[in-house]
Structures are given as structure tokens and as C-alpha cells.
Amino acid sequence: MHLGATLRLLRTDAGLSLRDLARRIGVSSAYLSRVENGVDAPPTPERLSAIARELRVPSSLLMDVANRMSPSVAAYLEEVPGAGALFLDIAQRRLSGLQLARVRDFLDAEFPVAQGRRDAPVPPLAPLLAPERMVLQLSCAGWDDVLDVVAERLASSQPGADVARVVGGLKRHREESSCAVGGGVAVPHSFLPGAVPTAALVTLATPLAGDTPDGKPLRVVVAVLDAERGNPQLVRLAHLARLASRGLADRLLGLSQPAQVLSSLEELEALR
């Protein structure tokens, strides 16, 4: 999984320059640039938290993208070593996402968390999608065609929206590398004042061998149309990157019915 590409995407979307973000989290811009390009190791959990704070996204999201254990988990395990046995139990049962969500529901009911202690839940992707906004097993000549297809799907869901404008917004992603988050997933996004947030999903029958950050060919494109820039959009972006790191592309490959995609997605993001 490629954390750097996600960080770059989040940073540019938040309107921060490399220098700005580096200064705010107290590292050199050269280091941050190396992290974004994947030349340097992913930042420590503490640094990731600082970045998440500056970008105003839940730090647990970035930890997930980086496959890092949150420092609070490590601290808790040190404090209550017995908890490790419970994690082991879960691991042995090989619980799926939906089952884990049930476990968490139980925890929520039994041991409610004090208000404000937990990050606000991340809104899921599935409700933004609809069968008519999924194009499955697309094969096409290049990235431009993918953008055209998703733009048309996004625009047709917005009454009175101009396809050209949506395409124009998406075409900021001139190359797939500019919005790829690794794991074979790219997340182009566009803005249209007054639009209801919607997403379109494309799976590629023939992977696009572009210049992706982790070198994996592009197989899934999730495009999001938003009314305006803002924090919810950043959080969604980070969530998409997390889904990518959880193997979104592998799961959706070979599915040919939108309903299958939706249910697969719901399972994947049951735990947010």
C-alpha cells in the first residue's frame, strides 16, 4: 500500500503546499517529499497523527492506510496485556468485516464510549453509489476514456448538470498517477456547486498500466463528485485510500453485477 500518494492527494486537496505542511508538522519539506514519493519509510504513528491533525482527518484513517497500529492500541496492550488474548480469539475465528461490525455494535451497547472520545464515524462509500453509476469490467484505450465514462455517470445523476464541466473538473487528473492511491485504485474527484455528493465506480477488465505509485496496474476507479471542497471530502478521500489498502481492487475484480459490488463494498467498509 502506498501511503505517500494518499498523503500527497490529501495535502494538495487541502490546499497546502509541501512547504506549508512540512513546516506545520515540524519536518523538512525534503523529508515530506521523500515520504510522498515513497522513497522514505512511512512516518511514525506520532507523525502520522500530526499530519492527520493538520489535514483534519481522523488519524485512525491514516494509520489504516499506512497499516500502522495506532499508538493508543499499543499503549493499551501494554497496560492490559490480557487484552491481547481477546485479539487472538478474534484472529482465530477469522471474523469478517460484517461480523466484526456486530462485535463492535455489542461493545457500543454494552460499554458506551463517552461523547467526544471517539472520532466521528467516517461516512461510508456505498450509499453514494448506485447501480446506474457503476461500470463493470470496462476495457478501454486509456485514462481519458475512463474519465469520460465516470464523468457521464456522475453528471447524469445530477439533474441539469453539465457533463463537460464535470469532465473538466476530473481532467485536472491529467494522468492516472495524479489520483492513484496504490493498490490498483484511483480516486479522481470533481466539484460542482450545488451538487449532491455522489460516487461512480468503474472496474477495469484490462488494467491500465500507468505510472501508479506502487507500480500495480490500475483496476478500480472511484470518482466522487462534491458540491465544494471541504473536510468531508478529505475524509472521504482518506477512507477511499483505506479501502484501497484493504484490497478493494481484488474484491471487486470479476464481479459483473452492481448488486454484488455493493454487497462486497458494504462488507469491506462495515468497520470504519
Add this chain to the structure above:
Amino acid sequence: MHTNALALLILQLIVIIGLSRLIGRGARWLGQPLVIAEVVAGIVLGPSLLGWLAPDVMNGLFPASSMPVLTMLSQVGLVLFMFLIGLELDPQLLKGRGHASVAISHSSIVVPFALGAGAGALWLYKSLSSPEVPFSSFVLFMGVAMSITAFPVLARILTERGLLQSKVGTVAIACAAVDDVTAWCLLAFVVSIVRASSLAQAALTTVMALGYIAFMLMVVRPFLARLGARVASREGLTQNVVAGTLVLLLASAGVTELIGIHALFGAFLFGAVIPKEGRLAETLAERLEDVAVVLLLPVFFAFSGLRTQIGLLNTAEDWLTCGVIIVLACLGKFGGSAVAARMTGLRWREASAIGILMNTRGLMELIVLNIGLDLGVISPQLFTMMVLMALVTTFITTPLLKWIYPLEEIARERVVVPLPVEPGPPPYSVLMCVSHGQAGPGMATLARSLTGRDEGAQLHALHLVSPERAPLRPAQQRDPEEDGALMPLLWRAVSLGLSVRPLSFVSAEPAQDICRTAKARRADLVLLGWHKPLFSQTMLGGTVHEVMQQASGPVAVLVDRGLSDIKRVLVPFAGSRHDRAALALARRLRKQAGAEVTVLHVTSDLGGNGGARAQVEALFPATEGGVTLKVVRSDAPDEAALEEARHGYDLVIIGIGAQWGLEDKAFGLQRERIIRDAPSSLLVVSDASPATAAEPTSEASNDGATAARVLPARS
């Protein structure tokens, strides 16, 4: 005491960098850019404050003997810095921003230039210059010095205020970029004039400078583009590449210095020609920025501070002059750009914001002033006044901007950067929908004839796979033949020299997806393949019917009977809008492929053909030729058309309609004889779009009647 020059230099660096960072904290607290702090630190260290309070300390710290070293160091820093400025200059900023930016940036140079030159000519030359300085040099230099805008400071202010994405921000940054280039070219020109001893020499310098710019653009830029491509591939920016770039940079700076324009211009030019695509520019900037900006640039500021002697302004009159210069500078720059911005249609608030932003002079002004002082064009006294002017104009930018353009305005104005609108009519575009491979080649042939010499035409090929038949294995493990429905089309396209963009995906609602794709691609024509219907008698049922119902433009079904070259085309014509769409396609074939078109008008009485003839002539001007109109009297139009179709045509283009026995119905019992029995290939056309205004209105009633007769189900 200070016998060791190196120790002294190191001490100076420590003091300079330390002090500017210290004052920088204060500046940040005031919401000011760091440049202010650095300039103030220089002035504090110089004769204006330190030299005034404790002359011994200043002379100890910055003895005259150490000045040459500082001068050289600051010049090297400036060369690097100007290179960075050039690197930040993205030519995309200069292109495609429309009239607004061009008008604003021009007037934001011309007005202050005129004011500066005017003030210099009428007033300052007499009072503040010496007779040795040539009048023309002084006036030109004052003009340039007034019209500078600090691109880096502006960019930093915009970033910090989150304005880069806003309309004001994009316009301002584009204008600043234009200003930057223009001002540096002007300055190079002025420097060449000042340095030249004669007019001939000045002309020679200018010619050489222009030659050098051309050389950089024509020869060096392509080379750098290749270098950039190498860096962009994963090997990255090695130290060898950095060293090579630095050597080229120094060479460029050296050449311009030898030519007689300033070394800084060469550095700027070299930075500007480095391609901004790829990561070369970005990576280079990251590598060099810290050394140039943190270490070397403060030396330059300290150096200019040391030359700024506020003590020289010792009379009320001097201060008044200084004040007038500041007012003039602001008036020229702010007024010039704000009025121009207002005239291009921005609101006053936005226009003023742009004016305020353009008024930022920052360190670019200091660079220009130092050049002027070095050349002896301006006196130390005027230099001091101008430094104060630069300081004040930079200082007031942020608070003024906050005042006139508060955050809530920014939030309102924040927009996604508009894309430049493509000029001209959109290219002709055809969407070819292939369900079975064998339909492909004929479609490619037809598309070739339809687009012929039209280079910009866009051809799309679409293949929809039904979910049941979608392969379960990913494409990598599949045989290439398996999903080859598009391949016959693409092969034929390649042999015809067409470029076709293929597209294929799983779809449960093919008709809807075809219409969507056609809309997204702005297809002027949707071409469908035809295959023998399975359940229904009618050939135009099923998906074809649905597409014709839902499409917003012309839809044509190709019945391919070995279509290879389209030379003779038959269009049976009765006047419905579908027939007109068929005629329009025939006209395209005539224009693009030189096909010979025969229009067959079938009428029940020979007298009533006037309307049809007029319609045909409207679509085929008589001057073009190549069109034959045949009028046949028959009570069974479809029979007549079929009869004519047997006479060796390559393609029959026919609109749907009951008179031809072609109805647009989901399930029909019509025999559609013409499709079955015609020996040639057929193109069955349906046009859903309402009749265009260009068509003769006299036929409207007739047309309406036909349409109502043909399509009873649609209303």
C-alpha cells in the same frame, strides 16, 4: 583584530541569519511575509541603526574590507534565487488565461512605468541625480523600478491566505508571472543601455540578448525536456544531474553577464526554460531552495541593508520626496491594475484585491535597486528612498488585503480553476456499437467515408457485454480472442488509417448505456450493428428500438452486405425528418469521400414534388454537383425504392418510416422487405432530434404529418 577573513565571514553569516530569523518571528506574529523581516534585519545591521547607535560595532562586524566577499556571496545567492524564481514560473500560467490577465498585467506595467519615468524625467532627475548619469538611463530605470511586482512574495501571500484557487488568486498570479517576465526583459534592456557606451553597442547588446533567448528556447529547452523525462522515470535526480544543471545555470548566468545584460537574467531565463512537466523542476527546487533561501538570500538582504542609509534622508524635504515616491508607486501599480481589472468585469472588491496584490514589490524590487546602485544610475539617497518604498508597499499588502478582502469574501469566491474553453465547433464524432465482431469492418469503412479528410473527427467503438456472459476470470488470464468483438473493427480501422477509441464494459441495459455513452462522447451519430433478430419479425426491434427511442441525436443501423468502398449512394426521400437525417449523412459521404449520391423521390402524383426538390437542393447546393434527383411516381414507395436499390448501389441510406416499410416499433409484423431484399448494404437512419431551425419551415406541416403517421406510439 579581524585578520582571519573566514572567521569574520562566518560570524557575519551567523549574525545575519540569526537576526533575520529573530525578526522573522515578529513579522510572522504581525502576519507579514518573512521578506519584510529579512529586509529590516539588513537595515538594522547597516548604518541606519547599528551604525548610528554603535558605529564601532558595525565597522568591526562589517568592515569595508569584507564587503567584496559579501558582495560576491550575495550575488551567487541571487543567481540561485533567480533560478528558483524562473523554476516557479509555469508557462501554463501565461497561456490560456484569456483577455483579463493580459489586460491587467499590461496596464499594471505600463501605468507605473509611465508614472515612474514621468516622475524621474520631470522631477527626480533634477533633484536627486547627478549630471554624469545619462538622462535616458535614469528615466528608464525609474520606470522599471516602479513597475516591479514580486512574484514569490505574492505567491506566498496567496498561499497563506488560501487564495491560490480563487478567481482573484489565479488572475493575480498570472498577472504577476507576466509582469515578472516583462519587467526582467525591460530591466535587461535598460541595463544594456546603461552599460553600453554608444547607441550601436546598445543595439548590438539587444540583438545578442534576443539571440541568446532564442537559443535557450530552441536549443536548450528541448534538451532539458529530455533530461526531465529521464529524471521523471524512476531513476530520479542524481547528483550528476544536479551538478550538470548547476553548471548550465552558471554558464547561462555567465553568458548574459558577458553579453552585457545582467547575470541574474541568465539565471532567471534558465530556470524559466526548464520544463515544468515531470518532476525535474520540483525536485531541483526542493534541493536548492534551503541553501539559496535560508543561507544565501539573507546575505543579500544584509548587503542591501548595509547600503541603505536612512541617515541620508535628513531633511523634511527628503522625507516628503520619499513619501511622494511611495504614493506614486502605489498609485501607479494599484490604480493601473485595479482599474484594468474592473474594466475586465471583476467587481470593485476583487479588482482592488488584485491591485493590492500587484502592489507587492518585496525583494524583487531590492534586486533591481541594487543593480541600479551598482550601475551608478541611482544615488545612495534615492536608493534608500526606493528601499523604503519597497518595504512599505510590501508591508501594507497583507493588512490591506485582509481589510478589503476578508475571509468570508474568500469563501464566497473560491472556485475551481476554470478550464480554457476549446475554440471552434466540436469535431464530428461517431459512436460505433458492435455486438458481434462481423459487423465491425463495415462500420469502420463507413466511418472512414463519413469522416474522410476530417482530421479532428472522433471515432469511438463500444462493445457491451451482458452480465451473464461476462468472463469470470480477470483479463490477464484470458485469451485475447475471447473478448475480441471489437477486434475486427479495430483491425479494419488500422488498415484504413483511422484512429478509433475502443470501449467495452458489462451492461445489463445496453440501450441505456449506448445512449449515455453517446451523450458523454457528444456523438453526432450512433452507429449500430445489425444482426438477424431472434424473436421478432421486425429488424428494428429490441435494443435498436430502445436506442432509437432514447437517443437525442441521429441513430443509424448498418446492414452490412460486404461494404468495402462507398462510391454510389442511394437515398430514398419522402421528406420526413428521418429522411432528412439520411440526406445529411449522404451529403457527408459526398463531401468527405466523394460519393455519388442519387436521391429518389417517390410520389403518388408527379405534380407535388416541388417541396421535396427544394429540400434536396437546400441540403445539396447545385454548385457542388454529384447529386442526381430521380422522381418516381408510384403508389408503393417501398417497392419503388427496392426496385431502384437493385441498380448497383454500394449503400442505401434510408430513413425509418411506414412508407418504406420500416417502422420503429418494439415488435412489428411488417416484413421490412427493403432490408431483406436489397442487394446492397443498407443504413437505416432515425433522428430523434427536433427539426433544426435551418431547415425550410414550409415543410413543417408536411413533416409533422409524416412524423405523426410514422410514430404513433411516441406521443
